[in-house]
Amino acid sequence: xxxxxxxxxxxxxxxxxxxxxxxxxxxxxxxxxxxxxxxxxxxxxxxxxxxxxxxxxxxxxxxxxxxxxxxxxxxxxxxxxxxxxxxxxxxxxxxxxxxxxxxxxxxxxxxxxxxxxxxxxxxxxxxxxxxxxxxxxxxxxxxxxxxxxxxxxxxxxxxxxxxxxxxxxxxxxxxxxxxxxxxxxxxxxxxxxxxxxxxxxxxxxxxxxxxxxxxxxxxxxxxxxxxxxxxxxxxxxxxxxxxxxxxxxxxxxxxxxxxxxxxxxxxxxxxxxxxxxxxxxxxxxxxxxxxxx
Numbered sequence: 371x372x373x374x375x376x377x378x379x380x381x382x383x384x385x386x387x388x389x390x391x392x393x394x395x396x397x398x399x400x401x402x403x404x405x406x407x408x409x410x411x412x413x414x415x416x417x418x419x420x421x422x423x424x425x426x427x428x429x430x431x432x433x434x435x436x437x438x439x440x441x442x443x444x445x446x447x448x449x450x451x452x453x454x455x456x457x458x459x460x461x462x463x464x465x466x467x468x469x470x471x472x473x474x475x476x477x478x479x480x481x482x483x484x485x486x487x488x489x490x491x492x493x494x495x496x497x498x499x500x501x502x503x504x505x506x507x508x509x510x511x512x513x514x515x516x517x518x519x520x521x522x523x524x525x526x527x528x529x530x531x532x533x534x535x536x537x538x539x540x541x542x543x544x545x546x547x548x549x550x551x552x553x554x555x556x557x558x559x560x561x562x563x564x565x566x567x568x569x570x571x572x573x574x575x576x577x578x579x580x581x582x583x584x585x586x587x588x589x590x591x592x593x594x595x596x597x598x599x600x601x602x603x604x605x606x607x608x609x610x611x612x613x614x615x616x617x618x619x620x621x622x623x624x625x626x627x628x629x630x631x632x633x634x635x636x637x638x639x640x641x642x643x644x645x646x647x648x649x650x651x652x653x654x655x656x657x658x659x660x661x662x663x
Contacts, residue, residue: 411445412438415453415460418469418517421529428471430457443647451644454519461635462651463519463540464644470529472518472541474510503558503573504601505613505634506532508543508551516543516603528604535599536607540648541636543603544656547617548629556617556632558601559590566627577601587619589653592636602636611638612645614653 415436417427429435439453439460453460454469463469509516509532518528520539528537545552553562553570559582567574576582580600583591594600594611605611613636623630635652637645 410440411443411448412440413443413448413451413453413462414465415439415455416469418454418456418471420471421527422471422473425470428456432457441651443651447644447647451647454517456515456517459515459517459542459544460655461517461519461540461542462648464639464641466522467519468522468524468527469517469519470527472509472516472529472531474512474531503554503576505541505543505555505603505636507554507572508545508634509541509603511545511549511551513549514543514545514551516541533604535605536609536638537604538638538640539604540639541603542633542652542656543635544631544633546629546631547624547627552629552632555634556615559592559615560617560619562624563627585614585653588617589657590615590617591649602634602638604636604638607638609638609640609642611636612642612649613637614649616653616656618657 415438417429417435419425420428434457436455441453441462443451443462450465451462452465454463454467455461456471461469508514510530518533518539518541520528520537524538526534528534528539528541533539533541543555545555547553547556547562547566550570550572553566554572556562557567557570557572557574558576577594577598577600579595579598581593583593585591592600592602592613592615594602594605596609597606599606600611601615602611602613613634615632615634617632618630620630622628633656635649637648639645
């Protein structure tokens with residue numbers, strides 16, 4: 371209907387554009403706060419694939435498979451960004467890229483940290499040494515889900531374990547505090563019972579040089595400067611990596627150690643000006659809304 375009326379609010383369904391598209395005109399600041407002047411725009415939706423199933427598109431059990439989504443994304447990004455989904459979680463990324471579920475594998479960053487933990491086992495059933503904090507400690511571990519959006523021409527797709535430092539892409543990890551991996555995802559940024567962090571073998575100390583900004587009691591912004599392998603997946607490259615971690619502060623559940631859904635997204639893009647919009651959408655799309663009484 372919008373197309374028939376000649377509206378320019380309908381995002382192009384093309385999958386071209388990619389990372390070379392110039393988004394610097396948006397003037398986005400380095401923060402997850404949405405830029406000014408946003409309106410609801412329709413953007414294409416691309417199905418994520420499963421490398422463990424021959425790169426077949428992931429089909430949600432619910433049958434939910436949209437072709438477009440409306441979102442308050444700047445109109446200047448029409449044709450430059452798209453949504454990627456596994457039918458449960460949906461993330462924003464550059465158009466023309468590939469989205470895949472990340473499976474278990476050898477942690478790419480295992481040699482960069484002396485901190486290791488063997489408390490969780492990967493989907494293959496074998497323990498692997500991983501950093502005991504942040505996103506790399508959760509990627510590929512049983513009970514977690516990670517989606518990676520990366521350039522389609524990447525000769526080494528980051529689909530097996532944590533990505534190498536400097537890998538270009540967007541990485542979203544979902545877990546619960548009912549697992550060691552979920553605790554490790556959030557423990558450096560939020561307060562949990564000491565027995566829970568000790569049980570998960572989690573370090574509460576953030577890497578030196580990593581900065582955080584508490585946006586709300588439930589949302590913390592993370593920045594890993596160039597060269598620092600920090601809490602965010604793909605950090606440690608030539609450019610800055612930015613991200614957010616979400617942990618709903620349900621006091622009774624936290625004190626009892628009951629499972630709470632948590633999530634972290636990292637954005638490591640050559641066109642870094644796109645990251646604030648990507649992370650802002652993640653904040654809004656994944657942030658749980660408490661049920662009303």
